[in-house]
Amino acid sequence: MTPSSDIMLEMQRRMLRIRLFDERAAKMLMRGLIPGTIHTSIGQEAQVVGACMALREKDKLAGNHRSHGHPIGKGSALGPLMAELVGKAGGVCKGKGGSMHLADYAVGSLGESGVTGSSIPIAVGAALSAQVLGEDRVSMSFFGDGAANQGVLYESINLAAAWKLPVVFLCENNHYALSTPSRTVTSGKISDRAKGYGIPGVLVEDGQDVLKVYEAACTAVERARAGEGPSLVEVMTYRYREHAEGLRLTVDYRDAAEKQHWVSRDPLKLFRQELIDRGVADEAAMVAMEAEIAKEIDEAVKFSNASPYPEVKSAFEHLYTDPYEMEGAQ
Amino acid sequence: MTPSSDIMLEMQRRMLRIRLFDERAAKMLMRGLIPGTIHTSIGQEAQVVGACMALREKDKLAGNHRSHGHPIGKGSALGPLMAELVGKAGGVCKGKGGSMHLADYAVGSLGESGVTGSSIPIAVGAALSAQVLGEDRVSMSFFGDGAANQGVLYESINLAAAWKLPVVFLCENNHYALSTPSRTVTSGKISDRAKGYGIPGVLVEDGQDVLKVYEAACTAVERARAGEGPSLVEVMTYRYREHAEGLRLTVDYRDAAEKQHWVSRDPLKLFRQELIDRGVADEAAMVAMEAEIAKEIDEAVKFSNASPYPEVKSAFEHLYTDPYEMEGAQ
Amino acid sequence: MSMMTYIAAIGAAQREAMAADKRVIIFGEDVEANVYGTTGGSKTRAEQGDFVQEFGRSRIRNTPIAEEAMVGTAIGAAMTGLRPIVDLSYSNFLYMAMDQFVNQAAKNRYMFGGQSSIPVVFRSAMFYGLNTAAHHSDRPYPMFMNVPGLKVVVPASASDAKGLLRTAVDSNDPVLIFEAVPLWGLKEEVDENEYRIPFGVARVRREGEDVTVVAISGCVPLALAAAEQVASTRGISAEVIDPRTLVPLDTKTILDSVRRTGRLIITEPAHRTCGAAAEIAAIVVEQAFEALRAPVLRVTAPDMQIPFSPVLEAELYPTADKIAAAITRVCSNKPFSADDPAKGAVP
Amino acid sequence: MSMMTYIAAIGAAQREAMAADKRVIIFGEDVEANVYGTTGGSKTRAEQGDFVQEFGRSRIRNTPIAEEAMVGTAIGAAMTGLRPIVDLSYSNFLYMAMDQFVNQAAKNRYMFGGQSSIPVVFRSAMFYGLNTAAHHSDRPYPMFMNVPGLKVVVPASASDAKGLLRTAVDSNDPVLIFEAVPLWGLKEEVDENEYRIPFGVARVRREGEDVTVVAISGCVPLALAAAEQVASTRGISAEVIDPRTLVPLDTKTILDSVRRTGRLIITEPAHRTCGAAAEIAAIVVEQAFEALRAPVLRVTAPDMQIPFSPVLEAELYPTADKIAAAITRVCSNKPFSADDPAKGAVP
Numbered sequence A, B: 001m002t003p004s005s006d007i008m009l010e011m012q013r014r015m016l017r018i019r020l021f022d023e024r025a026a027k028m029l030m031r032g033l034i035p036g037t038i039h040t041s042i043g044q045e046a047q048v049v050g051a052c053m054a055l056r057e058k059d060k061l062a063g064n065h066r067s068h069g070h071p072i073g074k075g076s077a078l079g080p081l082m083a084e085l086v087g088k089a090g091g092v093c094k095g096k097g098g099s100m101h102l103a104d105y106a107v108g109s110l111g112e113s114g115v116t117g118s119s120i121p122i123a124v125g126a127a128l129s130a131q132v133l134g135e136d137r138v139s140m141s142f143f144g145d146g147a148a149n150q151g152v153l154y155e156s157i158n159l160a161a162a163w164k165l166p167v168v169f170l171c172e173n174n175h176y177a178l179s180t181p182s183r184t185v186t187s188g189k190i191s192d193r194a195k196g197y198g199i200p201g202v203l204v205e206d207g208q209d210v211l212k213v214y215e216a217a218c219t220a221v222e223r224a225r226a227g228e229g230p231s232l233v234e235v236m237t238y239r240y241r242e243h244a245e246g247l248r249l250t251v252d253y254r255d256a257a258e259k260q261h262w263v264s265r266d267p268l269k270l271f272r273q274e275l276i277d278r279g280v281a282d283e284a285a286m287v288a289m290e291a292e293i294a295k296e297i298d299e300a301v302k303f304s305n306a307s308p309y310p311e312v313k314s315a316f317e318h319l320y321t322d323p324y325e326m327e328g329a330q
Numbered sequence C, D: 001m002s003m004m005t006y007i008a009a010i011g012a013a014q015r016e017a018m019a020a021d022k023r024v025i026i027f028g029e030d031v032e033a034n035v036y037g038t039t040g041g042s043k044t045r046a047e048q049g050d051f052v053q054e055f056g057r058s059r060i061r062n063t064p065i066a067e068e069a070m071v072g073t074a075i076g077a078a079m080t081g082l083r084p085i086v087d088l089s090y091s092n093f094l095y096m097a098m099d100q101f102v103n104q105a106a107k108n109r110y111m112f113g114g115q116s117s118i119p120v121v122f123r124s125a126m127f128y129g130l131n132t133a134a135h136h137s138d139r140p141y142p143m144f145m146n147v148p149g150l151k152v153v154v155p156a157s158a159s160d161a162k163g164l165l166r167t168a169v170d171s172n173d174p175v176l177i178f179e180a181v182p183l184w185g186l187k188e189e190v191d192e193n194e195y196r197i198p199f200g201v202a203r204v205r206r207e208g209e210d211v212t213v214v215a216i217s218g219c220v221p222l223a224l225a226a227a228e229q230v231a232s233t234r235g236i237s238a239e240v241i242d243p244r245t246l247v248p249l250d251t252k253t254i255l256d257s258v259r260r261t262g263r264l265i266i267t268e269p270a271h272r273t274c275g276a277a278a279e280i281a282a283i284v285v286e287q288a289f290e291a292l293r294a295p296v297l298r299v300t301a302p303d304m305q306i307p308f309s310p311v312l313e314a315e316l317y318p319t320a321d322k323i324a325a326a327i328t329r330v331c332s333n334k335p336f337s338a339d340d341p342a343k344g345a346v347p
């Protein structure tokens, strides 16, 4: 099932957004314009976008610390995302969350979690509300190969399978958890773990091919939407940069040849060529798209620069929804 | 590999100990002689003893709330166990633990856990110390079908497999977690979950046959001892009594025919007959053994009756090993 | 009005909440079989009145034993339209889901700049004094008081249990209710009609002039008994205040009382260090220091785990006698003046 | 003696402990690559001094991201002959293993009547004030103080960090060490030889006569700065006490000081409600009431989660100015007498 040209072009557009957004953000962090730290999805764009494009607007997702790609892949406006990374009042979370905790309820992004694995049952809960309220929506949980060793994933898979909840568990296997090679701490194959719960466990060997990811994600999403319950999809991919920007490790935990192999399979370059080969677009159209996205990024940075820093009193807002008087506020 | 006659006779002896100990304890609880509550292993004796007999004296085990069978199966003296249930100073835990928290370090029983699943990594830790210190011992973790849905089990399996630790995960599948049928909350087959971690997952369909359990347990224990890592063994069995003594549920959550089927396969009756058929023992020998164990139980109760209640000050002992002065002790 | 037990009042509140709003669902271990007595007609399952029959299996669900996923699923469901009540049975099992309580329930609304609301209720019962030993006897509510974003409720009577649970379900923020099993059988006049009891409003259980006794959860009846005791034996008039909710806490009622009485005792079943009693003592010595005429005493469980043996466990909790002794001490006729060394010896 | 940073002192203590006793092992996420800087020659991996090369992969191990199993495995290993040090990196991740800390580490020895000892050290770092937002900025040590059976250590200087960690490894009971990342870079004279600092012994960082300031973790340097400030601007002499360990707590040193000064401020980075400051205030008003001349003030983080934006986060923690203001208030020349209404207004 080949997606329409429009869909394929949108895939490339979103992958470009992630790539250029993260490249810009990395520069800004280095220049001290973004506080704290950020984790880029550079190299993993096909895995993120292939999965997100399988979702409809009403569908929900919850993610992790490597958080920019998920809302962008789901269609978030870039300005408020960039403003959030900088800590501005115009940030999508009003400057309260920052990079690891992006959320954009306008597009169904329920929230990224800086605590690995912690958001997995949140996505299951969104699937439960859909089932109980009879709303036609699916949720997707993004987590890494490292988080896949957290027990809460298996509790969540078991619960979702027992209740036939419309949720997709999507493992972003970039082969490493920070400095730790997956093979050294992960026994067996993550996607094989689905079998023990009687649900489909799908392995996408080539996570750099956005169409392969999209196809696997669509199958899982359709199954969920049809009321047949959850699936576990494991996508093999690679991050091109260090775990987090600014992190300096003197230990070479990644093999140069391995890295070279994956870098040579850059998802944007691959799909750009494919679009041209398929006659979906020509070189000129691609150049135009790249310019268009570059402009979007500039706009996003402008938006962020134009946004003021939050007022101090906002630090004391949004803890509770109901009116609440805090003891000993300082 | 048929075990020796001595081993087979010891199996029947230990199964009898569990049966008679629990029957007596249940009576004592009903008569108010045992406070709190107890969970009997009546009906599950083959599953418990078949597993424990695969262990050597130095080997360790950690269990759960259904706790009497594990130390008895490992060879504990009955007196201190009974005294513990009553809350006497002579109890194996000096009256501090009670039924759900038996531990007998003399036989390698590291402790039962009233919190389901919580003791699983404790057994993994005992396997780690064996590996690091180069001690030739294996540990076994006992947990139920309900606890098998706790994430900590999969974290523990993954860690033990990654480190090739000498531990056996033994699931006591008695088909129910309190009032909840396993099939309604457990997706897939528990033993199949091992595959996702690249370790053996063994299903013992007939957990009422002590030799079948013993054989599967021995294979897993030998594998662990040989340094090849953990195994997951799931034993199908059934509890003949209510989840806990004194618990009165008006909802019939267990089907009468199902219960009848399992009761008809009483592990003690089955093995008694088998011992006679195999010519390992005759009727007279069996009667003698039953009388001998009945006497052991009487002795255990006598031991408990003779033991004083702990002194109040002992409530303030054993929190810490190092000398410690408590603020505001009352 | 009718006489109702504490546990029946919880069941009644759950029934009302389920009937009133389809977004309310209940899940937890063994709730379908009404094992803990709050999801049926009564502790024994009456043909009618059974929640499964009344509300259906979509809205009342047994869960696997997986507290972390259970709690996280409830949070996610609350963020997307439901108003779940999660029955965690024993308070000891909350620890399994600690990450979800602290990192998700308490933080999501704040981290996301107010995009989400998390209307979810987590019920658990403090089974203490029942010889179930350390794995089934915890009173862990103080540690949740240290987590901003959660609300902490500790009902001490049937009518409060019902009205506070309804308010909890109405709350648009996560609420943890800690029920006191020793009070499950206690009866009180309860209104069969719907009503709410607001959070942050203490209940003055007994008025008095000489000393303020703030009593929490299972210690409320003990404090009332102690108050009667010192009244008859020593003519001491003790005021007994039940805060009912610890987050938010009704500091005004407590401070006003201490400003009148000049003396304060706080009694609770939790461990002593960093308990609710410590917080209340700290608030009072900050904000009503001028009024204090005597040391503030805490009557709590000591910093000790709970032993199984009845002869040992009995020693560990506050009793009416211990509370009465503390009251007597701070009210001893010895006048307290800043330079009276005797006072130092009080506790 | 040599100048050493707080983080280097931790690394030095770990190296000493590993070299001294083969039963000591270290595991946690990314410890092999020395990501957090305490398992190598320095933050950058020096060819020699690297723990993996020095002690081998059996004794220093990367774990999967599975805190619950990691902590439980360490407890089980400690119960059977090892003395593990578990590096949990951020204190926010302790919640994942809460059940293991509370139901296993704190209770096993007690429940089993003393059959087991559990010599295990759990290290975690409180990364706050660094714009990492609510999921990476918690200071959760107070909730562990409410759990009998655990020891809670909060080093505030390089020499203390080294000596307390050695004592923790020697301890036959579970110890949780909460390191303050804001202090990681702070240098102090540290003895390169082995030494221990006993638990339960506070360190008087500055002697004074007018007011006692109990400062915890990252607040110690702030309190010292505040003390200098009030000394020069107001001639107030403040005594600054660092308890160093919160369980056990050196109440004697604190009480003796308050009995001299008559005034107490407690400052800590944790949330206010049920924090260590509340406990210390409660102990003092129980046991040294007669000496108190002014309300006891707490300077803590408010009951609020931690926002990301630097302009917001900065507002939330204690500062030298806030501490100085509190000191000034309680030392205001207004004489405090029991019937002076002004006092009520102090906080």
Ligand SMILES: Cc1ncc(C[n+]2csc(CCOP(=O)(O)OP(=O)(O)O)c2C)c(N)n1
Binding pocket: A039, A065, A066, A114, A115, A116, A117, A143, A144, A145, A146, A147, A148, A172, A174, A176, A177, A178, A243, D029, D065, D067, D089, D093, D096
């Ligand atoms: C519960 C928890 N433990 C540890 C960490 C620290 N940490 C942050 S990201 C990370 C690695 C995550 O690896 P993976 O899940 O594979 O995601 P990736 O970074 O590779 O995308 C770790 C260990 C955390 N944030 N939360």
Ligand SMILES: Cc1ncc(C[n+]2csc(CCOP(=O)(O)OP(=O)(O)O)c2C)c(N)n1
Binding pocket: B039, B065, B066, B114, B115, B116, B117, B143, B144, B145, B146, B147, B148, B172, B174, B176, B177, B178, B243, C029, C065, C067, C089, C093, C096
């Ligand atoms: C963490 C936790 N959750 C819930 C309980 C309450 N509980 C005690 S036993 C039990 C059922 C356990 O079922 P299973 O693991 O199959 O063991 P079985 O009783 O069938 O032997 C439950 C829910 C508990 N003790 N601990």
Ligand SMILES: [Mg+2]
Binding pocket: A144, A145, A146, A172, A173, A174, A175, A176, A177, A178
């Ligand atoms: Mg990864």
Ligand SMILES: [Mg+2]
Binding pocket: B144, B145, B146, B172, B173, B174, B175, B176, B177, B178
């Ligand atoms: Mg079972």
